[in-house]
Amino acid sequence: MGRYLVRRLLQMIPVFIGTTLLIFLMVYALGDPVAALFGDKAPDPATAARIRADLHLDEPLWKQYVLYMGAIFQGDFGTAFNGQPVTELMASAFPVTLRLTVVAVVIEIVVGITLGVVSGLKRGRPLDTGLLVLTLVVISVPTFVSGYLLQFLLGVKWGWISPSVSSEARFDELLLPGVVLALVSLAYVTRLSRTSIAENLRADYVRTAVAKGLPRRRVITRHLLRNSLIPVVTFIGADVGALMGGAIVTERIFNIHGVGYQLYQGILRNNSPTVVGFVTILVIVFLVANLLVDLLYAVLDPRIRYA
């Protein structure tokens, strides 16, 4: 296990360098960010040149990347164009998005797995068919549609909640955005766990457990569920990163000032320090989440061993 962990951690380094380089190239390809700073007016050449020099934009691309990575390892993610250090932006944005992600993942796990188990146990019955149709609908509706719709119904029409989230972004305010963010993944979790449960229901060890006379509840939770969760855990693990990065739409609809908001602003204004900095952190989140998923396998299924 220890050696496996070390190997995995070492593997992360090339992935990390590769992804950040790609992002860097892509943001660079968007063009010169300095022109946009001046709005509809023509940039003053001398001022623009000075800003470019300060941001190292006049250096060759490889050198910019090296300088940038060098600064990152000293904890300096650069400065956004509004004069704020990117680390400051991160400190305000990541906790908000993390809260939103936690809400979404908890909803995904609790509701998704429950529905999946119920559906899997009642395979072929009207309830199961109904859930399958429902999840299909949810998967096919884009997030911005469900987001605006729920915001309009709950926030504007019925007035149950406020249509936007305040700057503190408390947990209770994040419930609806969390649901919206979780919806699509929730449908996948339901379908995954349903199939998995339905398959394992006919497995030998379940039949044995039932034959032993174990209570139905114990058979389901200890034997059936534990073994059926592996694909679901894989999905949820990978989903944590996707949710954090994919919050752009949800955060925009509910005016949440998190990672998605900062990324959106960064892309719109061609602000490379913000975009590359945030994506770098997201890459790390992805890598760590995947590692945790792999380690969890062993806990769920002792037959899986790490050499």
Add this chain to the structure above:
Amino acid sequence: MRGASQPTKWVACAVAVVLAASATACGGGNGAGGDGILSSSWGDPQNPLEPANTNEVQGGKVLDMIFRGLKRYDPETGEAKDMVAERIDTSDSQNFTVTLKEGWTFSNGEKVTAKSFVDAWNYAAHLDSKQNNAPFFADIVGYEDVHPEAGSPKSKTMRGLVVKDERTFTVALTDKFSTWPETLGYQAFMPLPQAFFADRAAWLDKPVGNGPYTIEAYTKGSEMRLRRWDGYQGPDKAQNAGVDLRVYTDNNTAYQDLISGNLDLVDDVPAQQLKNVEGDLGDRYINQPALIIQTLFFPFYRPEWSKPGMEKVRVGLSKAINREQITRQIFQGTRTPAKDWTSPALGEQGGYSDICGDACVFDAAEAKRLIEEGGGLPGGRITLTSNVDTGSHRQWMDAVCNSVNNVLGRGPVCTVNPVGTFADFRNQVSNARVTGPFRSGWQADYPLIQNFLEPLYYTGASSNYGKFSNQRFDALVDRANAEADEAAAVKLFQDAERILADQMPAIPLWYQNGSAGYSERLSEVKLNQFSVPVYEAIKVG
């Protein structure tokens, strides 16, 4: 959580508590502020909030609340009225003596003196300060010493600025510029307290000015709380206790907040809500012309568009655009078809007049004739370019192309080149990489006809992206700038504008209106010529 029924709220809180495994604050709501304080939508300013570094509406909005300069544009008429200035004297339209009124202070107690202005302007113009608005000071003698085109600045200060005593300073300009005092209402010319120079970083965290409001709290990227400053001595004291500016990424969300009573004022009604706005808000919806015009610039740096005879094609294209229909159907009347190269917000006196005339009126037969007489479209086709990330640009470009294609009746000869982001578009335009007509949006910095013509069409001017050049036009602008009598100057500018009507370097499309909506708590809500709400005049309750 205003208006949430109690049971729902409890359920929400209970679930939240379970989720958080900690007590969350479920008491207070984030509704509209009480006690005479109003909440308003805001966008994240693009640059740090320094007067000379702010050139867009969102940052300008704040500066207008916390600063007062020598002059201020009357929110109703646009006239530049003395504010901190007692008088600005000149005998030759080139050397000015500025005298300040007595009794003005910054909200930190510092007096507003001649030095507050001179220091601020020297800072703004200096290359090392990297201020976007530095070129606004280019008319002052000695600008090239602090802001050379290449190399390092030779001086810290401009020779043309001299402090005479606490309340007087003189300004020497490089050329005659009769309307120069009227440019001084622009935010780049605001004074700065010594506190700014002592600790710039701290000042930027919580800017201090001399206007009717002070900043109580500023959370960058999300909220700014402004409160009425009771020590303010100016004539335009705030009529409300304060303004909370809340950053919205999506103006649609701000609009939903407004109609559900969570926000008091939205100064940008989203296009997709324009159908409902009358029903939702009734007479609490404002839609009035602002100092903004959209044009289609021709690339004169491309020989095919600038060769003699092409003016007929350019005028023909202008006549091929059905402005009435496009503004009505795509913009729901929030744009006004253009009749000249300025804006109706200037008023007749300021120089707005139907100068484009026939050339801006849709006439299919005439348009076709002119384009054919002029030798047809270069290569038989044109491509329109604009960024498409905001402003329904894609939709109107498609509509303009349809209009042109229908007029010519030769199939799809007009196509659209959509550019993904504003930044990329700006880049292509400033580097003269666009090969066909491209969009140019112009928001005036001050309500002067000069600002609509000189920066855009004068040879080599800062925002003359099409590289248009016409000696007669330049000469008339020079004469207008030297003319001391205001009405005569406006006439000369209009003469210059008539050359644009002949040459059509840019097709005027439409004037952009300011749009705003507000809640029942507010009254006296107005927009100024820059389509920014006149915050200090708003009454709450």
